[in-house]
Amino acid sequence: MAEKSFRVLPGFGLTMGFTLFYLSVLVLIPIGGLFLRTFSLSWADFWKLATTDRALAAYQLTFGASLAAAIINALFGTLLAWVLVRYDFPGRRFIDALVDFPFALPTAVAGLTLASLFAENGWLGQFLVPMGIKGAFTPLGVVIALTFVGMPFVVRTLQPVLEHVDRDVEEAAATLGAGRLRTFVSVIAPTLLPPVMTGFALAFARAIGEYGSIVFISGNLPMKTEIAPYLIVIRLEEYDYTGAMALAVVLLVISFALLAVINVLEQWANRFSR
């Protein structure tokens, strides 16, 4: 740079330095430490600890239920955001405020509430259980809890984008002969896909990390409704630190890989605005 351009806030050097320091202390060093500890294991030992039947079942539930919850949130969160942005109705602001509720509510409280709702003698459970829908102490319960905690992410990511969608564009499609479905599918949906995917990724990531609400609603039955984070806690309680580490590393690697994939998809979906 031949000439220094004027900046209101401190420039690149200071902010970048701080960013790296901050990231290191909060993210990189703990993760590095985790990997270092697991390196003390041989590959065979690590593999054995990380792929016990119980662990595999736990991964499956964690990632499967998280994916299901994130997909449900992507669909219904989009609908909710659409209704909140596009329509004016009595109580709109109240509902809008309610969206943040899962953010604020301690997850243990959420888990407890949901568990009592869906239990066989609960408000909803007394009707649902006879119909064969068991919402408590089943994998379905895990999905319900994860949907609850992840819901605000999709709505809040999508809302500002929806507010900036021009009505003009819909009218332009209509003047060119497009009906409602065509306008939505060809014109509106592609512009909403990137924020929906961002919201999906956030809800998914949140679900993978969720612990508090699930331990109450799932019942934590090994091989059935036990999530991976809970298994880690059990390992720790057994003073089996390396066992816990092995599980943690697997969770970390899979989460990272999934987020990387989602990021690539997001970039693709957003190709028209770069």
Added chain:
Amino acid sequence: MSIELKNITKQFGGVSAVNDVSFTVADGQLVALLGPSGCGKTTVLRMISGLEAPTAGEIFVRGKRVNDVPVQKRNIGFVFQGYALFKSMSVADNIAFGLKIKKWTKADRDARVAELIALLGLKDLENRFPHQLSGGQRQRVALARALAPKPDVLLLDEPFAAVDAKIRQELREMLVNLHHELNVTTIFVTHDQEEAMEVSNRIVIFDKGRLAQIGTPREVYEEPASEFVARFIGVMNVLDCEVHEGVARYGELEFPTHGVTDGQRLRIGFRPYAVQVSNDLTAHRHFAVLRHTYFLGVLLRLELELPSGLIIRARMSKEEYTRLNLTEGREVSLQIRQYRVLSREGETLPPEVSVTHSLSLSPGEGI
């Protein structure tokens, strides 16, 4: 494609945006809907397109009533002020959108898109996304997209308002050329009287939701139907005069007028070009001081202050200004060669009653 509006009224929540408007647009015309913001012109355009339904009245296209025909079926091309391009589609896909809906074959679509790309000078931009284009380019894509399905009528809502002055000029010329070439009936909305005069062959002027006048640019300029039109189209000096001894007067200015009675109040208007200015103080009867000169290019606008303090505007070529050796602060003499009675006692006159007096024809008056 002739379009006829019959007694069209549009109300939004009890407030009339458009009030009992009727006019006809003949086949192949290029018509401007002109008026200040909020005068209802955009609403009229949207009702023609079908994006808005009239509260009362009927719209006919080629003699067929279209009130109940949905916007999708009206076969119109609409260009929005803010472009309204589909941002997730490339330029070519934007243009092809209407063709896909009309189920053109791929080969036909490609040919039509290529044709429009060439027609609107969008070569090499086919694969760009809208955000990669300049404002002028976006507006040309919007125009291409609207024209692609061969609409019966092209409607443009303030099409050039969002681009800078130079591009706006290019786009105006392009619209005129396109109209020559395609001869598609075109209606565009503008609040810029210069744009309306330059581009259209007929102007429909709106004032507060009502139709103020329809005519060629020349007609609305030279034969304004009301004071509103006179002041909106071009610059006009307007004076509130009172009649004394059979002559309308404003301060020292006198305007001989037919059929008036003493004490009557008249609104008299004259264009800046009708004010003749001389540096020879014996040439004309009135005197004024040149207060300010605005350089507008070839023409200059002068602000002249009469002894009574009244400021009137005059127009003059650069050459004449130099020849007369005028400077600000200098005293000049002037006469008003042409004026028009805009209204008497609050009543608005229809154009055929409004008489243009030419003072050179009545030398005895001595102004």
